[in-house]
Amino acid sequence: MPATIREVAREAGVSIATVSRVLNGKGQVAEATRALVEAAARRLRYSPDGAAQSLITRRTMTLGVLLPELYGEFFSEFIRGLDLSARGRGYHLLVSSSHSDRREIEAMLRAMRGRVDGIVVMSPDADSSTLVRAVPETIPLVLVNPSRSDERFDVLAIDNYGGAYAITRHLLGLGHRHLAFITGPANNVDALERLRGFRAAVKDLAADQIELRELEGDFREESGYRAGRALLNERSRPTAVFAANDAMAIGALSAFHEAAVRVPDDIALAGFDDIPIARFVAPPLTTVRVAIRQLGERAVERLCVGIDARNGHERRLERVATELVVRASCGGGGRPAAVRRLGGDALGVDE
């Protein structure tokens, strides 16, 4: 029903080739005819058919994005980063979320064939490493925070381990010897790495003097709340709690507040991610900042390199740095917010 290039050509009294040339600004065309064509196009409200363009140019100017179940501020920030960067490069974003199991992701990956020029896959679930085998090797791919790095692909990884290590060290440095850790989903790679960093710091720095406690969570506020309540009921209460993400920390905070347990006076609390709201809870949350938006921007950037090079580029593992953000929730004179950067530049490349 909408106008085609042919109708524009007829209206302007020229051939379709000329119309195409005018609209794409390629090739020589007389000023007079250009004006003619432009007028005709405007009259007919013509805009080219994306499908036909993609078919012939083999470019869709679209990037695919595969995300896990999206929840909370983390993803809106991430998508925002992707979108900003993509739009700046003239790309659209085809997003698909809530992918948990591998088969689903595979199906999506194939469904995107011919619809996108490249794909960003964020699959923090542990079995994602096997997933990529299903990918037609031809399409550029960037993996964000995969369980295992794979030198066949570009990979972006948050330095979860380093961040967790640093914040744990911070807690130990404040003198805490009785710690609790609230974990994330059992098969989530970010969560696992944070746990690993926590354990490593404890082991390295104060192994024998420490009393430890690990509680299960799932990255949502509710689970943090439950964990917080559970802790309060224990005979010997920890002096500091480190939640694997801010949402759970806020949940725990809510439980503490409800029980009139003061933070940080009675108990110290730390999170991870530095979601925007973290500085506005009471007390402001000591946490580890992840440059979420930049993570998205960087992913698109890498992907575009892959696309332009037709995959003929060298693959890299880029580690996105984290930084410790000390606010009031752990006490220890952490105000105003002090920031300590970990592991090189904010977006430094190592390995």
Added chain:
Amino acid sequence: MPATIREVAREAGVSIATVSRVLNGKGQVAEATRALVEAAARRLRYSPDGAAQSLITRRTMTLGVLLPELYGEFFSEFIRGLDLSARGRGYHLLVSSSHSDRREIEAMLRAMRGRVDGIVVMSPDADSSTLVRAVPETIPLVLVNPSRSDERFDVLAIDNYGGAYAITRHLLGLGHRHLAFITGPANNVDALERLRGFRAAVKDLAADQIELRELEGDFREESGYRAGRALLNERSRPTAVFAANDAMAIGALSAFHEAAVRVPDDIALAGFDDIPIARFVAPPLTTVRVAIRQLGERAVERLCVGIDARNGHERRLERVATELVVRASCGGGGRPAAVRRLGGDALGVDE
């Protein structure tokens, strides 16, 4: 580079027509050949080219989504709703965010031609009503919370007015006579409607006995924080504050906490949206629940109706109901959370 249908046909020793029939499950084809073709397709890791399919079928199985600057939990919930509903119907989602001015949106709208089967436009900025004129009338469109309803389009509107009215009545009912309102962005329709509801309730219920104060905000935590501080500095402090959204309420809460002003004892506080985190701040936030995810789901649903009917369906204005959620932040015995529903079914249709 990836395999085409022609190669599959050759591999299987049949015509491309037969391959197509097998893969789409349409038309008669002998069991033996079917197996042959399927084997060949699998061997070559064939998956059809989306562009070519769209070109011929005139269906992209993709829905466009135009969003404003996305920030915070609201949008991740909304996108989640869209995605869930879209995927259930076999559609993909092409999202594009951060659109502020009209020209940008128009450009996006045209760019989506031939890439999507329909579009969801969320444009809370006041001039969006003029925008739609630029749309080729042919493509199905759903407007979410537009500034003015337009009977040429399907419209989904949050009952901002009703929600604000109800929560203001709640505050008045608790005896507050000195109120402050923190506004949203000046040209944001949701913000404006909430303000209108607030003013109307005051006028209707207690016009002359009330002391009023309106402060500017922009829907982000930071602006709520600033407004909160400003309020504390005033000679005559309000007894209740209603922020046009939860993010700002949380910002204000942070300011109050910092100044050791107790909520709700010293000052009552209410928000709007009921973002997931609202129940986990201290004290839990009294607010107005907006069924964000359902809003997204409903938008896709309406859009699909328009697509299936080739726009030959009757346009509707659907109002998404809101409900008052009473928690502790306003005092008045509101715990555990009591919910009062406003204006018909949760997704009731009026008008």
Added chain:
DNA sequence: TTGGGCAATGAAAACGTTTACGGTCAGAAT
């Protein structure tokens, strides 16, 4: 034997673009 009907398949058109190629024409150079 003839013909009708049906299942299975293939040939080819169509979708709306971009672009390689060739043609035309005016003016300049010979």
Added chain:
DNA sequence: ATTCTGACCGTAAACGTTTTCATTGCCCAA
């Protein structure tokens, strides 16, 4: 006058599908 050179523009092929239509071969009824 002839040829050459560009600028300008049109013809047609190509992209990878789906789908219509025709063809083939087979079985069965007349």
